[in-house]
Amino acid sequence: MFTKILIANRGEIALRILRACRTLGVGAVVAYSEADRESLAAQLADEAICIGPADARRSYLSASAIVSAAVVTGCDAIHPGYGFLSEDGGFADVVRAHGLTFVGPPAEVLERFASKEATRRLLSAQGLPTIPGSGMLRDEAHALEEAERIGYPVLIKPSAGGGGKGMRLVRTPLELESSFKVSRSEAMAGFGDDSLYLEKFLDDSRHVEVQVAVDSFGNAIHMGERDCSVQRRHQKLLEETPSPSLTDAARQDICERAVKAVAAAGYENLGTLEFLVDGKGDAYFIEINCRVQVEHPITELCTGIDMVALQIKIAAGEPLGMTQADVISRGHAIEFRILAEDPAKDFRPQAGQVGAYLAPGGPGVRMDSHLYPGYDIPTYYDSLLGKLCVWAPDRDQAIARGDAALRELLVDGVITNIELHRAILANQVFIDGKVTTGLLDRVGSAPFVAAGNR
């Protein structure tokens, strides 16, 4: 096991990693930017070190600043969290070159799965069904040609990316022409790589992802799936497990095929395979995320596995310590992403100082958040304020607990999407478990909030 881990991230995930380190008895150093000097993780850490200015390119995205911070503080591993450099094979390589361990897949594994387009071919060869798509796009003319072949509507997707950045849904050649350059520059700005590919867009599909873990000895398990169909512009808003859209047989089939395919393809550490599930219940593999997911807590609530601790153990070369038979998923869990966004004003991100803050409690309630009263929300980063997660023996009770917890949650000083979440829980389509990824964008959030306020 490691002696000391540098936490190269911010917000709630920095705190989550710090907690995992403490439970493992491993030292931790929180690396923070000047804008995060007052962050909860930096405050709670035994050691914290300023790695650069607010601009992420010179702090959380600066490989040299992060590795240097790890070296001078005597760390032997770096945990990248999610986003930033978490899936950057080049960074993982630099980390290793300095005699440190990257907490995540080894550099060559990240390289192998870096291109979404190549990953689809790789895992398709291992028996996973994939969505019709293009290869890497050379230019606009090539994109138009490929879109014609696949059939509109298509999604333009950055090969290096995630989180919806640079992604565009286009329904006509004209839209493709106008969106292509924007996607390319967004991909460049977001991931430092502007390669794009096309994917057939399935109207009214659901987003289901399978959580896997593979140790360095090739032992592999899955920890069930998560349904992330409640989205706004390709950004996940609410996730739940198990997915209400899959039958038990379909769930078992997709989870087993996923874990078999990644193990065969030489994957290592935590990973998430994302699938689109169409109206007929058929699942198509779209991409793999080589890191811990934002929504990992709902899997933890149902399986009882500390996934961040598991991730650290695997990186340290330890075996999984469990087999598939040991992974038992119980009950139902829901995560609500609490965002500093104003649903009434086109989800504009909100900045400001948090006034009163009160996290909810009660049976099966978990709040992962870096908020505290008086905290100034920096404007430089994302708008995630925290994740409220609830667990209950079944979905109906989980919804009831979720609503009770959302009513209790108090975040003063900034406008949040708490009411939108309550409205979603009260919506019949959600209650029926039939939300598709495009629903919120199509209907708009105003009717949801209006209905929720009745």
Place this chain on the structure above:
Amino acid sequence: MPGSSKGANTGQADQEKVLRSRQDREAIARLADDLLPALIAKLTASGLGEIEVREGDWKARLRKPATADAGRRSATRLAEAHAGHGHSAARAAGYGRAEERDVRSRPEDETVEESDRIVARSPAVGIYHPRDLAVGMRVRSGDRIGSVDVLGVQQDVVSPIDGVIGSSLAEAGEAVEYGQELVRIELPERPAGETVAVVREPAILAGKA
């Protein structure tokens, strides 16, 4: 109404008070309207962190927002709050937070000295290597006064102003964080008996630059 109903023996004192308060108001208005905009422009254009002007009984002092410093202070608060469980590591790493708190709690008359304090900061996380410069040696703004080794790449530590080398705030070979205070830079010699650069209003308004 005001004053008319007062007794004759207090009338003169009242008048003086009124006069003085009018002079005060005028002085404040002049400071706000004439002097401050010019001072703000000066301060913005200069590499100085703070500027002070005196005229008669009046004194105006402007300070650039020192965000990093503000953060450091609250980090100190936290270090105190968590003193029970091990912020010692951070302190041992030499972030100088405790020392800074002491400086700030000095009595008012000594803050003049503190206000004068300008420092060269670390440009990155790494190992600090100062140049062998004697205290009192003159430096120009932008002069390299040391370096920080970031994974074998040297990044320059430079003086933010024209001045003279003051005391060191970090040791050679010490691990330093981004923005850490490394060397104090003092302003060059000033007239005897004065502890701060005091400039008469006309000099500032005329502007040498």
